[in-house]
Amino acid sequence: MPRKCIVCGKDSVVFIPYARAAFCREHFISFYERRILKTLKKAKFDGGRVLVGVSGGKDSMALIYALNRLSGELNIDIFTVHIDLGIYDYSKVSREIVENEMSRIGVKYEIVNVRDYLGVTIPEAVKKVRRPACSVCGIVKRWILNKIAYDNSYEYIATGHNIDDVSTYFLKALFTQRVEDLMRGHDIITPPNLEYRMIGRIRPQVYLSERENQLYCIFNDIPFVKDVCPLARGALLHKYKRLWEDILQLNPIAQINLTKTIMKLREKIPQEKVDLQKCKICGFATTSKDGICAFCKLKLRIAEER
């Protein structure tokens, strides 16, 4: 006999272990959206102009869909950018999905091409600089999104970080003694710092899992890219995912608790002043000692290899 939805008592279609709750389709959707709303409200987010980077994967597709639905309550004006990374068929499929779906739900969007900013595609860049693809791609996407947001006066960029990402990042940092990684990133809100042209960040899905994002897409008939990026080397991350499965068996709320614990510890630690400066080449913020940001260094490296 299936469990009953804890809201309406109808047969449920999903059980969320950490919430100890079963939901029907409709009430899972509202549970999911309430969670985003609560996460942002608790972090005292009071709205504004928000740029959403949408890759076409389940996390970002769920994010744009939910933010669009919640735009009134959150007092936000949203706009979407999809960056075509030039990763063969994977990028073509992603782009199509984003274009079709944004038109369908009526969200303003723009497609930009990584080549217009970097001069080359991601596969070409990775080949030239011989560094892990995900690290190269991360630098590039961060810089492009920040630039577009800055040029168009957006106050925040919304990113699709989920609890699996964040808790794995922290667990790995704890197991490898990288204290500095525990100290930075993954806040629900990072305020803008316009003096240094840094747009603010919001991470509305920090307390939602990949599985919940996927279910939200499925229950709302939102299409998403199902393929894994062909450049990703996820072996270690994959092992951590299996580890989490065991941990969550023991304690279903372990990922959320770990993340909240790290956030609480951070609050107790006096923030070290970060030495920000403006990149000598592009003018955007960098902490690099030589005053050249990671994106511009990458471009220089690529130019050298031509």
Place this chain on the structure above:
Amino acid sequence: MPRKCIVCGKDSVVFIPYARAAFCREHFISFYERRILKTLKKAKFDGGRVLVGVSGGKDSMALIYALNRLSGELNIDIFTVHIDLGIYDYSKVSREIVENEMSRIGVKYEIVNVRDYLGVTIPEAVKKVRRPACSVCGIVKRWILNKIAYDNSYEYIATGHNIDDVSTYFLKALFTQRVEDLMRGHDIITPPNLEYRMIGRIRPQVYLSERENQLYCIFNDIPFVKDVCPLARGALLHKYKRLWEDILQLNPIAQINLTKTIMKLREKIPQEKVDLQKCKICGFATTSKDGICAFCKLKLRIAEER
């Protein structure tokens, strides 16, 4: 073909994954003892009169044996106490092993009876107060050891906490959002606070595992109690142990790194002042708001239940 000992090149009998090193019997023993020496020296321990609580288990038997061998280098004067907890045959066997072994290796020792302090045995106490046995036993042992050390002018009590204990305690605290548990205990050295009759603590085995302690006993022909305490309810802890096996497969130094990371985070956090006072009944330190320490509360509860 067996690996070779990294020190002498003979066939090895043990491989220590986190150290990426194989050892013969003799050189594992010196590796183990160097590790204790290094742990204490790095924490700036400069010796003194040390009371060692010895239960008869592998951790404490390895501890007293190693401290006895290192007493010159550590500049310590050691004395052993075994507390007979009155836990049926388990306590009888433990007591015999400690008596025989302390006589054989020539360490001064005393056997005390929990009944002389608490009025009842541990099983009787647990039955009366209906609380988890390990928690009752912990309170009682801590108080008795502190009292004996205080009455006999010892500066430090050495305890047998190993990396499995410590890292599991921290992991559990992270997964259950118990920030306060991350903030206290398990330092390599806790200095004495004689105004409040608190004897100092040293935890020489914090960076050694249960397995290493057991191997040290076996390679030195040190007998130890092999039975598990019949009162222990270790189901959850047992599950965490299996979890660590998976984690250590992924990263053999994860327990040590986690512990060191927590210790580093602590150093960054301004210590909150602990509100110590002297117990109204026994005069030893307590943080309890009503001014009665956990041990005296236990005695009161037991008296009420008579």
